[in-house]
Amino acid sequence: MGLFISADIIKRYGGSFWMESEPRQDSTFFFKLPLKPYKPAVPLQRSANYYRDTLIEISCTEGSDIMSVDWVGPQDMHSVKQAINWRAIIS
DSSP: OHHHHHHHHHHHTTOEEEEEEOTTSOEEEEEEOOSSOOOOOOOSEEOSSEEEOSSEEEEEOTTOOOEEEEEOSOOOHHHHHHHHHHHHHHO
């Protein structure tokens, strides 16, 4: 119950929570909290096949489902969702 509550609090503050373990060994629990309140990255360039902001750069070959992604610094769910939604917004 304590881990569930901890994870919920961490997510509400825009953080992330994960664990790592090996069979028959202790587990280690990690969490990450932002130092500053979440602010969406401002797109610097955006077209049908290209997106770039201060955190990520994505390019797609026209007619292909393959994406080339260059991450800049740590990412969180907000930054990834914003970048992924760029194609839905453009289309």
